[in-house]
Amino acid sequence: MTLTPAGEMPAGRPPPIQETVPAGPDSDRKAAGFAVTLDNFSGPFDLLLGLISKHEMDITEVALSRVTDEFISYIRGLQADGDDKALDEASEFLVIAATLLDLKAARLLPTGEVEDDEDIALLEARDLLFARLLQYKAFKEIAALLGQRLAREADRFPRQVSLEPHFAALLPELIWRTPLAEFAALAAKALEPKEPAPTQVGLSHLHAPPVSVKEQAAILGARLQAGGPLSFRSLTADADGTLVVVARFLALLEMFRDAVIAFDQAAPLGELTVRWTGPDAEWTGENLSEEYEDTPMPETAAEGTEETHD
Amino acid sequence: MTDPVKDAAGAPEIDVDQLPGGARAALEAVLMVIDEPASEIELATALSLPVDTVRALLLDLQCDYDGGASSGGLPAAAPRGFELRNIAGGWRIFSRSDFAPLVSAFVLEGQTARLTQAALETLAVIAYRQPVSRARVSAIRGVNVDSVVRTLTQRGLIEDSGTDPETGAILYRTTSYFLERLGIGSIGELPEIAPHLPGLENLSEYDDASL
């Protein structure tokens, strides 16, 4: 089966993997973009998401490592073509992938064998994550509708002509009471460089400390370099909360992208095993490519984390 | 805005019915100089006529421009090159969309670049969740939306609508220009989101809990 963030792809971009998908400027958005081929599913990502959400497909059957693999080569293809959409797609994929991973982790817990608080938290998070995925999909569909309407409306031009001179002449004489200095001050205020408004406003009440992907990458890097291959489960065994698990997953994706690790998964239900393949000494978390730094991971994940505490 | 009926009582001089073309032409004359949608009340005040009368005249003109038979008893004819539409809370004349390729050659200015996928999605979330903070939009879309929100504000599609009393975060809502660009009269005319959420009837619970 195949996971494909087809929904993430811009309309009009033919998917390089799936030749059968129709392409073209106006081709259906669902058809465009990244598609992958797994043992039990082939097709666009949206379709897979749909199947999962309708319970027609089991999330545990999805080999996330294969999906990630194919996605990374897809993104490389985009970058090679000089497509500046690549970064957008990559960051959206990371979010979806992280959500799917959480879903999968929650589903893999055998019923009745809940042992610790973290397992309970994952179970509680599961339905919430479903809701988030579906909501995300719904807004993508709505966005496409809005786009169509805006395009249709753009063909109508409003009459918006300047006032006929004889009417303009009737306007009351302007009263000007702004002294020169005040006028200059207005300009100075408007022109002064503005600090970008902080993204984190209002999140402090969530009690979720931001987790740095770089930091987690450094931790994982050290462990993997120290010993042999480790399972994803063991790499996240000490994570205190969903947030850290997600951060570690993102870190692994980035490390994979930087070709310092490799993934192995024997079977769809098998353990995801991570091997160090990079240089022995020089690598640190700081080596990670900067590109994904803007991903608002803490904020996004904090939402789910917060929920589990309530 | 004052009450047009009362205004009419004390209103001066102009009896639109005495003018060539009557109230209908007077309405057209006013529609020619507006540069944003004019409400029925504004138009009624200008013409010193009851709002109902003005609404009827507007509908009559709309039908007339579309080539329908007017109440004046004129026969149906070919549509005019322009149309009268009621959007974003007011009436305004537009060129008919069939002629867009011709018209656009003359009106480059005001043509706006298409929104990116990211901008459209952010706009959709804000439209359906307004008033809403950037953090909440980010949470739904899963990516940072700061720069997209800035672009949408600059393009006049969304605006600051105060701050969240609890978190102090700036809340955003869509503007009347957004309605205009979408060709709808109010937010209530946006397509329903429910059909796009199959199998998740109780989403709102999750939504409220999570955000």
Added chain:
Amino acid sequence: MTDPVKDAAGAPEIDVDQLPGGARAALEAVLMVIDEPASEIELATALSLPVDTVRALLLDLQCDYDGGASSGGLPAAAPRGFELRNIAGGWRIFSRSDFAPLVSAFVLEGQTARLTQAALETLAVIAYRQPVSRARVSAIRGVNVDSVVRTLTQRGLIEDSGTDPETGAILYRTTSYFLERLGIGSIGELPEIAPHLPGLENLSEYDDASL
């Protein structure tokens, strides 16, 4: 506005006769939204029709709007609230002069003699960054400034100063009326606002006394 003559050369072939209302409606569509009078040649080029044909259609429309019998065989009717006039070598639609008193009252309604804060700020940005496009002013102010720029233009404080060679966007500059209202002789007399803002090096130095 680009050169419609040149544009039309590369424009896709539109057969106006295939469109609802035909060439006549196409002409109306363009006339209804243009701000500057359009010449017969410009219109003919845009419609891919001979100038003579376009001239005949324009006269027909003019007559139609005036309530005369059109060549289409329609009976004479009441005049419309607008008229098509040929001035300064170009055609444009105006509100019919009979309704001027009514239209004047409408235009004056709600007009104030003072500029809003938003208008003042926009004017300040244009004054210090001229010539500057609306998009740039929007980016600086963080909001859409289209309607404010229209107001400032209408009030004679700013004017069109050509187009950006790169983007084709209209550039705005302040007028001599603006200098007059501000009580200065030239732009150079605007107080320096910050030593390091680019583009202001040449402004004459102003002492703090003026601030």
